[in-house]
Amino acid sequence: MLGNDYAQARKRYVEEVRRSFNHAEPDEYQDESGEGTESFFKVRLLIAVCIFGAFVLCDRTGSRFYNYTTDEVIEKLQQEQFQAQLDSIREAWSELTKE
Numbered sequence: 001m002l003g004n005d006y007a008q009a010r011k012r013y014v015e016e017v018r019r020s021f022n023h024a025e026p027d028e029y030q031d032e033s034g035e036g037t038e039s040f041f042k043v044r045l046l047i048a049v050c051i052f053g054a055f056v057l058c059d060r061t062g063s064r065f066y067n068y069t070t071d072e073v074i075e076k077l078q079q080e081q082f083q084a085q086l087d088s089i090r091e092a093w094s095e096l097t098k099e
Contacts, residue, residue, distance in 0.1 A: 057063070059070040068076075 054065070055070060055073070058065050062069075065073075
């Protein structure tokens, strides 16, 4: 009987201490779905910044990347020769995200 009284008193004490902090415990699974999207965006942004930095570095130093100068890269981008592939990728992506 003495052990049971001690356990009850200890339980009340712990509950009072928890209430004294006056905050709810955070839910561990609250915003779990959004974290993956944010981290994926951060990785994509980091890769884009690195590619841009490499492009600027090659432009300033006159270096070639895979035997292309920065002027040749700009010309290829302006020709829009990859537009058909980009459109097919966008269409496939939209079909995948609809489901």
